[in-house]
Amino acid sequence: MSKLSVRDLNLYYSDFQALKNISLNIEAKKVTAFIGPSGCGKSTFLRTLNRMNDLIEDVHIEGSVYLEDQDIYKEDVDVVALRRRIGMVFQKPNPFPKSVYENVAYGPRRYGMKDKKELDSIVERSLKEAALWEEVKDRLNKSALGLSGGQQQRLCIARALAMKPEVLLMDEPTSALDPIATAKIEELIMDLKENYTIIIVTHSMQQAARISDNTAFFLMGDLVEVDKTQAIFTTPRDKRTEDYITGRFG
């Protein structure tokens, strides 16, 4: 089943076309990886999926993106509600300069949750889901900035999960982390797909091969090929995909 369906999407930064006629379905409760050389439009495309590009000046978008049966670019769409359903985790861990607890409680609080017991339980559930609870349960009131980089990134994932999203967009979530912290996040992503649809932009083909079910290969604003990850890495249909995965360019 498709969680997201993109049809004939074009995106322009002023008069530069960064995405060209993209059509693609994202399978529910799977991990989809976006790969491709620097500047091919992976992050731009990721941001179109929860309308983060709305925040950038001079962006013009054509085409449609459906979250199940709702066109997210229709005028009457509540963008704040949309971003609760489609959460995002960024390249560099970006916790707020607040306590571990307050980082996770921030979103629910902002949307009106006041009940302390309820907040405690959301914080615990989210930290457990992000595989961080055991490491921080005794320091919930300490600053999040004292955590290691990998812990900070899992905290950012917990912060996103606290909003009970359906989809998680991850833009190179491990590129600032060491191999051990990276392995933990990769394991976490594979666990999370039981309940969430996950899309990850990655520069690492090994990472895409390890953790994703489906892979989409982008090149200069085009979606060249999308398929099961195994097919992309063993029997790509397009010569350009083959050249990229065998390291002939990029």
Ligand SMILES: Nc1ncnc2c1ncn2[C@@H]1O[C@H](COP(=O)(O)OP(=O)(O)OP(=O)(O)O)[C@@H](O)[C@H]1O
């Ligand atoms: N805010 C912006 N204004 C103008 N052009 C932009 C903007 N953001 C990205 N671009 C351009 O759009 C193209 C796609 O960029 P994007 O960051 O989406 O690529 P990417 O594949 O994610 O690259 P990387 O892997 O290096 O992060 C690039 O040519 C980039 O210079």
